[in-house]
Every structure is written in structure tokens, then in C-alpha cells.
Amino acid sequence: MSPVTVVRGTSPIVLAQPHSGTFVPADICAKLTERGAMLADTDWHIPQLYDGLVPQATVVRAEFNRYVIDANRPPDGASLYPGQNTTGLVPLVDFENRPLWHEEPDENEIARRREAFHAPYHAALRAELDRVRAAHGFAVLYDCHSIRSRLPFLFQGTLPDLNIGTNGGATCGQAIERAAAIACANGPYSYVVNGRFRGGWTTRHYGHPGKNIHAIQMEIAQSTYLQSEETPFTFSPDKAADLRDTLAEIFDGIESTFGDLT
Template structure:
């Protein structure tokens, strides 16, 4: 599968990237109102942000979240009942703008089988491989989002948003260590983002698998000004390097926890 990638390491840390892809297969493109609009909610430059920060297994997809959202429940059940959100095959942007032309709709079952299932099979395989070697494994789900999305939440997001589904997906020692490693940056634990399907599905502390989601407000590493004109955010080297310093410390804390050192 040319769109699915696994880069293996032997440490007990897995980084997952479900939303960094920008590929929309040619057969799907005619149904969208705009390719640019379909890509608007991408986790821009997310793999570049984390590149080289820790020795970890990485799993990522090149396929856009507008095709399939790898961090949604495959049953279609909402992760945030009663709140605005997007689905397994999004039909609108975070702002509520329709993605598809009138009369067009995605074949959710086909896309789930073609993309969602293989992506998660790869993650599950890496968890099993590493769990056979280590007493603990940490699954760290990497995300970013615009700092302001009024339809989803009020006001500006903290820079670092950690999700553990109220502590259900990992030991408190891990979430405490991650929060401490955030340093002076604005951060919150289990605020609007409590962790998506990846975190909730794999996080089983009693089995030695601890999962945590990091949702980063894009202003922490990108220039968001092009968004006002419908463009895409731009890599900001200075901001990104500052954030990478903090993320390196956060991932080190994850590894220390996985190795039983905290």
C-alpha cells in the first residue's frame, strides 16, 4: 500500500499521524466542491514537526482526512455526543462548509475497508511487536489544528491540548509527566480534546498499552495568517524550532515512563 507507511524502531514508543496526508485519489476528486477546501483541515506539516525528535516507531498515511478520518470510530459513532464534530468520511469542514457537490456522497463502508482498517491494522501490529519486547508501550497520537475554530470551541485553544479520555487511556504518571514537560506553554489536559478513537481504542493501561493524544494549536509552529484568505498555514522555522525543543522533552518523558523510569 503506497499510501501507508511504517518506520520501525525498537523503543516502546509509537507516534501515529492520521491527519497529515494531502492525497485525494483521482476517482474521488470530481465529487468535491474544491480540492483546497477538502484539504483545509489538514494537520499541516505535522510529520515535519516531529521528525527526528525521538527514537520511535512512526505510522502515517498520505491520504487526506477528507477521504477518511483515521481517528474516528469505524462504526460512525460520535466521539463527542451532542457537540459539533466531523465524521468518519467528513462531508463538511470544521466550519460547517459542505465538501461535496450536490447529489454526491462518499461510500463510507468502502473507504473504511480500503483505508481505515489497514491503517489501524498497522498500528495494532506495531503495538503487538513492541509489547512483546517491553512491559509498557506508549502510543502517542500526533495532531494539530487551527488555533481558532469557533464552531467547535469558544476562544483560542491552548497551544498544547493533551487527551486521555479522563485518564482512562493511560496511567496518571504519564499524563502528569507530559503536562510537566509542557513547561511554560499554555496547555490543558482533557479539555475539548479528550483523545480520538486511536487513543481510546488502544489505551488499555491494564495491558501495558498507554495512549495519549497531543493536539497542537498551529500558531505554536506555523504562520496561520494565510488562513484568513482561504490559504494554508506556512511553516515558521523559529516558532517550529522552539516547539520542537518542548516536544523533544515531552517525548523523552513518554519514553522514560514506558521504560519504567518515572
């Protein structure tokens, strides 16, 4: 299986999907604990949730699971949130602080996975951003994420439904952040801008408005579109339909800013 799938479109929008993959090579899967083999921290059904919302968007999707290696972490493994609980480049514990491995990967194994999975994903993403920017004069990277709404190891209480991350406004033009926030405010969901999730490595690494690449992360509480936030993490078409209405408004708002980006 190829580690990354690319669907090319003609829109200025690139949808990055680094955490929706469920592929784990057999040799790696054999080292996972029973808990780890559940892949509970996957961004479940993200491709289905976003399918068709931006018909001509380019999609760059990691097919490998984040337990293999996390495509939204810096390749050197530096923490994105110093002083806060988080998981690393190759996570050793899950989002409930439970061990993932019978045999933890050593530095050589992490380097092997970085070359086989992390690097190809980001090479593909960089290539598509460069292609889209060349075609339009700018590119908008929208990083698609979701997470369970209650995870005490990572954050207190219940996460807002929609979590916009721009690293304090540094990764995209103010008009894009504002348009996304207005669309969220007009909908039925709770939201926050640059709260617990301010944008991962993808958003921070590629988002350079001065270089005409704007990046924004959307972290969605899975309670908004799953039947239950427990295995088997079943998709809820009814919940998702309502959520897709709000997501469509977000994209409409982002697209309304394009005239100011050229």
C-alpha cells in the same frame, strides 16, 4: 500510493499520524467542492514537526487525507463527542461547517473507503503496537495532531497551544499524563489536560494500561508552528524550533516513566 507508511524503530514509543496525509484519489477529489479541495483541515506538516524528536520511535502515518476517510474516527461512525459539533467518519462539512462535497458519499462508498484506507491504517497500527509491546513489555502510543487555533464551529475562543488527551486518564498510566503535563507547564505555551480534545478513537481504542498499551493524544494549535493558519499553511522553522524544544521535554518526561511500566 500505499494508504499507510510505517517506519519501524526500536523505542517503546509509537507515533501515530492519522491526519497529516494529503493524498486524495482523483475520483474522490472530483466530487469535492472548491473549498473541500483546499484540504484546510489537514494536520499540516506533522511529520516534519516530529521528525527526529524520538530517533528510534516507530511512525505509523496515514497518507490519505481525512476528507477521504477519518482514521481517527470509529469505523461505525459513532460520535466521539456526543452533543458537541464534530466531523464524522467521512466528513460532510469542514471545521467551519462548510459543505465539502458536490456529491456526498453514500453508505456503499463509505464502506469502500473504510476497507481501502481506514482498515489498512489500523491494521498497521495494531501490528506495530503488538510488536513494540512484545519487545518491551509495554508500548506508548503518542497520537500526533494539530488544528487551527480558532474554529467557532468546534470550540469557543482560542484553543490552548497544547492539548493533552487521555480520555479522563483512562488511556494511559497516571505517570505518563503527569509527565507530559509537567513538561508543558515548564514551557512557554498554554496547555490543558482533557479539555475540548480528550483523545479520539485511536487513543480510546488502543489505550489500555491494564494490557500494557498506554495512549496519549497531543492536539497542537497550528499557530505555534505555522507562519499563518491560512492557505498555503506554510511551516515556520523558527516557531517550530521553539515548539520542538517543548515537545522534546514531553518525550523526555514520558521516557522517564518507562521504569514503572515494565
